[in-house]
Amino acid sequence: MAEYHVENFGCRSSRSDGEAIAAELRHRGLKPATDFAGASVVVVNTCSVTADADSGARAFIRRVHRKNPDAKIVVTGCYAQRAPEELATLSGVTSVIGNSHKSLVASIIVEPTAFVPLATVVNRVPVFVDESFAHTDLATLPFADDADQTRPNLKVQDGCANCCSFCIIPxxxxxxxxxxLEKALESVERFVQNGGQELVLSGINLGRWGRDLKPAKRFADLVSAILERTVLPRLRLSSIEPMDWTEDLLALFATHTSRLARHAHLPLQSGSDTILRRMYRRYRPWHYAEKLSQIRSLMPDAAIGADVMVGFPGETDALFQESYDFIAAQPLTYLHLFPFSPRLGTPAAELQRYQPVHKEVMNQRMDALRALAEGKNTAFRKSFLGRELSVVTLRGNRSATTPALSDNFIKVEVAMTYPPNRSIQVRATRLTESGLHAVPLAE
Known part of the structure; x- marks a missing residue:
């Protein structure tokens, strides 16, 4: 029996795609390999949000070919969509499948000759890419409810039309x-029937879910339906743009306090109004602060996170300080930090030619924000010492403790062994390097 390995890079949505591809390969008779070195097929599910993401994927492909030269390397994802010819020239790559054909990855691997009419050939490698996305049907990429995960991602939305000046995602x-809505509910029901405890809703621009349906719906409609029409124990929402935190969505957090995870992630990118305008972001700092204030008021113990980009072209010391001061004043509990990376074809890449931020300066600013974030996160975790938390157990290798995640996004080491996918109550006893140590409460 052929064995496969799927290596995922990038965001939750990308990982959700990878889980679905793996499930489809299992359904078609392939067996998961222990690692890529023993696989006959290696699927590289790429990201392309930064130059580092591209180089990381290339390095992985080279490593696979060096250690497993007989493996068929199938490259898919955002990098495959953006630069298929570049990937087709790498040694060991046997096919390149863009996001436009991602739902066909398993089928192409198992029955490659059946899809020859859809491919072009580059360096003797079949390439499946359609810039119009005419072959894309999001619904055909299934939810991997049989994936070997305790908190799988259900991707309900893909694509984006925001056209931020730095972003290649559109x-x-x-x-x-x-x-x-019906397909989403069916997926949630299957997960619940399989004993699932926590499900994460994901998307590239999640808050835009439903706008393209006929009749159009709003994201709050989906969340409400899941909570009212299923018995899912816990629903967690991944990243949602600031202006998509509507009154209807916020109201659900007030009425479903035990089933909606106390966790909000709002991409910020910059706390400087000038930089936000150059980024073509659709909100101002005061809009963002207002949303955070509403969320904190509704959920005093919630984890609240943000994406922050450092070194956008033209970010002077004064503009960075403006951003830093804004972030410091917000009730954020963690940050995802990214250095600016020019993507060819975006307006920001053109700005980079004239107003670059030097790498040393960028690194200093990253360090400053990293220290700020660590301080905020430590204070947040300290506030739960001696308190009870609801956690879902994860898979782990330790014999005496069990890794878990609290509903408000804190990593917890539970001082007892449990199987994965159990919902338990614990009491936090001390800080760990990045989370909390806790003891289980009597059940």
Missing amino acids: ETRGPSRSIT
Whole structure:
């Protein structure tokens, strides 16, 4: 029996795609390999949000070919959509499948000759890419409810039309597309029937879910339906743009306090109004602060996170300080930090030619924000010492403790062994390097 390995790079949505591809390969008779070195097929599910993401994928492909030269290397994802010819020249790559054909990855691997009419050939490698995304049907990429995960991602939306000046995603993911409410509910039901405890809703621009459906719906409609029409124990929402935190969505957190995870992630990118305008972001700092204030008021113990980009072209010391001061004043509990990376074809890449931020300066600013974030996160975790938390157990290798995640996004080491996918109550006893140590409460 052929064995496969799927290596995922990038965001939750990308990982959700990878889980679905793996499930499809199992359904078609392939067996998961222990690692890529023993696989006959290696699927490299790429990201292309930064130059580092591209180089990381290339390095992995080279490593696979060096250690497992007989493996068929199939490259898919955002990098495959953006630069298929570049990937087709790498040694060991046997096919390149863009996001436009991602739902066909398993089928192409198992029955390659059946899809020859859809491919072009580059360096003797079949390439499946359609810039119009005419072959893309989000609903055909299934939810991997049999994936070997305790908190799987259900991707309900793909694509984006925001066209931020730094972002290549509209090109690599196409326009916003949603699965139907009915398909989402079916996936949630299957997960619940399999004993699932926590499900994460994900998407490239998640808050835009439903706008393309007929009749159009709003994201709050989906969340409400899941909570009212299923018995899912816990629902967690991944990243949602600031202006998509609507009154209807916020109201659900007030009425479903035990089933909606106390966790909000709002991409910020910069706390400087000048930089936000150059980024073509659709909100101002005061809008963002207002949303955070509403969320903190509704959920005093919630984890609240943000994406922050450092070194956008033209970010002077004064503009960075403006951003730093804004972030410091917000009730954030963690940050995802990214250095600016020019993507060819975006307006920001052109700005980079004239107003670059030098790497040393960028690194200093990253360090400053990293220290700020660590301080905020430590204070947040300290506030739960001696308190009870609801956690879902994860898979782990330690014999005496069990890794878990709290509903408010704190990593917890539980001082007892449990199987994965159990919902338990614990009491936090001390800080760990990045989370909390806790003891289970009597059940």
